[in-house]
Amino acid sequence: MTTTRVGIFGAGYIASVHADILSRDDRVELVGVADMLEANAARLADQIGGAQTGATLEDLFRMDVDTIYVTTPNTTHVAPVVACLNEGLNVFCEKPMATDLAGGERIRKAALASRGVYNLGMNRRYAYTHDKLKALIDAGDLEPYNAQFKLNRGELLQPAWTADPSKTGGFLYETTIHQIDLLQYLFGPIATLRCAARRAISSAEFDDFSMLFTFESGTIATLSSSAHSGWSFPFERVEIYGRYATAATEELERVRYALDLEQVVRTEDYTHIPFAEKGGYAKEDRLFIDALHNGGRPPVDVDEASALNLLLAAIYESAREHREIDFAARVREAIG
Structure with missing residues (x-):
């Protein structure tokens, strides 16, 4: 070998x-x-x-x-x-x-x-919680009609470099990029987006964001992210609503779901799983090495990485210019 x-x-x-x-x-x-x-x-x-x-x-x-x-x-x-x-x-x-x-x-x-071979490291895709959501969607057990994502960070200045755009590129590139990536990973191509943002405690960059996305599939989703609000549990959360069905994550620790009005809420708890496995790092590395050895597609190839880079730029553009972005058209123009 x-x-x-x-x-x-x-x-x-x-x-x-x-x-x-x-x-x-x-x-x-x-x-x-x-x-x-x-x-x-x-x-x-x-x-x-x-x-x-x-x-x-x-x-x-x-x-x-x-x-x-x-x-x-x-x-x-x-x-x-x-x-x-x-x-x-x-x-x-x-x-x-x-x-x-x-x-x-x-x-x-x-x-x-x-x-x-180029691959972008996006470990949150493969976290146990998000793997479960993806499996429910792909199996047809959960059809996403509507979703809410949220991420609140404890303190923008802890550590101090996280508030320095010259090092991070901006808060969305440092922290919320994972939730932004999950949008298309779970729901497919984005059609339009709109973002409102403000500078609450930072004079250097936007540190509060509220976003609205529509998808080519018909799904609609919101994402709210704060850079300074505190570490209240769960500070990272995804909620998905389908036909008489719901699924929700609590950070990387648990996922709860019910797929029918008559069904009890099921809970899967991953608190005992080692961090590198639970957080998706181990799986993304295995998939990358698999691709190198088998000649397959890497976990996040250059097209997906480019689409995510376009998406982050479009969100900031929407926030600065206070307008909706036709993101589908932008991807077609840039990537095809």
Whole structure:
């Protein structure tokens, strides 16, 4: 069996999550870790069993890797991803794809021209709670007519960098991107969107959002997200309403659903499941490595990543210009 030789670029917390998962996959060899602070690279290398270390992307290239995980801060994804694709390497990039349209288009063009496989890391798709919602919808047991999504963050300044758009690209790129991604993952293509937003405690960026989406399927959904409201449980929630049916998540811990008026409410509780499994990280890594070995489609390919990048930009545009966006037309124009 061919071994996937992986290098990790960026040695922060999320890199350690992926490294731990990959170290337990016998199809993977963790070859090296690079970080501008080489001490951080050395710390992660020790954690995973003594991989080589470096300070630059070029250091990883010299280690004869075929796949690179890009786990650097949000606004620093484009250049290393493009460089890896230009080298013909496979790339798993943590969210977001980019924090502007130009950056996303650079990655898209590089991915389409590369022999390497591009994948965007969107772990919340594969969280146990959302896997259950997806299974109910795909089986036809729950037809989504209407839905509500919400995310409230405890404090925009904890840690301080989360309030710095030069590092995050904006609050939606840092935190609410997961809920935004779930919209099309669960309900299909978006037809139109409208967003109202305000600066409540931040002078640098919007920190409160209310959004309305219509879908080509006929589903309608709202999403409300606050950057500063507190960690009241459940601070992350999805509610879906169908014909005499409801399903609701409570963070990543539980999902409750009833699929008929006469049916009792069923509860699945995942509090005992390890975080990397429960949160979807383990499944997205397995699916990515599967795609590399089997020649299949990666979990979130460049077209889906591009559509999500367009969607984030359109939401901000709607908030700034106080107007509805025909998002279906925008996707057709940009992606086809």
